[in-house]
Amino acid sequence: MVEAKYPAVVERYVNLGQSYDAAGLQDIREEIIGAMDGYPACYQRAYRCLGAAERLREDMRAALLTDAAGEKLARRARGILARELRPRSGGQKGRVKQRFLGAVTHKGVLCLYDTAFAQCSRVYELADRDGLAHELLIHLLAGAVEGGYDAVACPDPMAPSRLAHLLVPQRGLAFVSTAGETALPRPADRRIHLDGAAEGDVLRRDRPRLRFARKVSAALMGEAVASLSQAKAMHDRLEALYNPYVDFDLVEETARQIGDEILNG
Incomplete structure (x- = not known):
C-alpha cells in the first residue's frame, strides 16, 4: 500500500x-x-531458500576469487576492450541503464537471452558455473562507458549488486553468462570458460x-x-x-x- x-x-x-x-x-x-x-x-x-543458495554461492566465490584469479579476469577484460570496444572520438562518456534479463520463477530459472541476440549481432557466452562473471563484466562495463558507449547492465537476480550480463547495443555486442540452468537460443560467437580463472591449487584444495x-x-x-x-x-x-x-x-x-x-x- x-x-x-x-x-x-x-x-x-x-x-x-x-x-x-x-x-x-x-x-x-x-x-x-x-x-x-x-x-x-x-x-x-522460497525467499529463505534463495537467500541460503546465494550465501553458498558467495562462499564459493570467496574461495575461488583470489588475487591471482581477479587479475586474470581483469587482464582478459582489457584484452576484450582493446579488441571490441576501442574508445570513440569526442571523449564523452557513455550512459548506463540497468535492466534485469533473468529471474527465478515458478517455472525455474529463466533468462531472456533472445533479447540479447535481438539487440546484438555478436554475443560472448561466459560459461560461469561458480559466479565469477561479475568480476569480468564490471571491468567491461567501466571500459565501455569510459570509451563513450552506452551500456545496459543486467544485474544478477540472486544478487542485484552483481552483474550477470552486459549489452553494448551501439557496438552490437553482448556478454551473457550461463550456468547450466538455461540454454542460449543459438550458439554464441565466442565462449569463455570463467572457471579457468580459478587457481588450480585452490580447486584441488577446496574440491x-x-x-x-x-x-x-x-x-x-x-x-x-x-x-x-x-x-x-x-x-x-x-x-x-x-x-x-x-x-x-x-x-x-x-x-x-x-x-x-x-x-x-
Whole structure:
C-alpha cells in the first residue's frame, strides 16, 4: 500500500474495489479464506531458500576469487576492450541503464537471452558455473562507458549488486553468462570458460567444499522453485474464485478514463 503524499493535487486514489460484487463474494467467503491458507508461507519459504543458495554461492566465490584469479579476469577484460570496444572520438562518456534479463520463477530459472541476440549481432557466452562473471563484466562495463558507449547492465537476480550480463547495443555486442540452468537460443560467437580463472591449487584444495556447495545450492534452488510453483497454483485458485464476481467492463472503463486524463491533461 502506498499512501498519497498530496492527494488530489499530485496523486489520486483509484478504487478498483468498486468493481467487486461484494454481496456475491459473501457466498464463497469460506472458500476464499481457505484458499489463502499457506499462501504467504510459500513465498517466505522460497525467499529463505534463495537467500541460503546465494550465501553458498558467495562462499564459493570467496574461495575461488583470489588475487591471482581477479587479475586474470581483469587482464582478459582489457584484452576484450582493446579488441571490441576501442574508445570513440569526442571523449564523452557513455550512459548506463540497468535492466534485469533473468529471474527465478515458478517455472525455474529463466533468462531472456533472445533479447540479447535481438539487440546484438555478436554475443560472448561466459560459461560461469561458480559466479565469477561479475568480476569480468564490471571491468567491461567501466571500459565501455569510459570509451563513450552506452551500456545496459543486467544485474544478477540472486544478487542485484552483481552483474550477470552486459549489452553494448551501439557496438552490437553482448556478454551473457550461463550456468547450466538455461540454454542460449543459438550458439554464441565466442565462449569463455570463467572457471579457468580459478587457481588450480585452490580447486584441488577446496574440491569437496565446492562440490558440496554446488549440490546444496542446486537443491535449495529446486525447493525455491517448487514453493513458487505452489504459490502460483494457489494464486490461480484465488483468481478462479474471484473472477466471476468482478465487473471487468468497469475496470476497463476506469482504465480508459485515467488514460484519457493522462494523455489530455
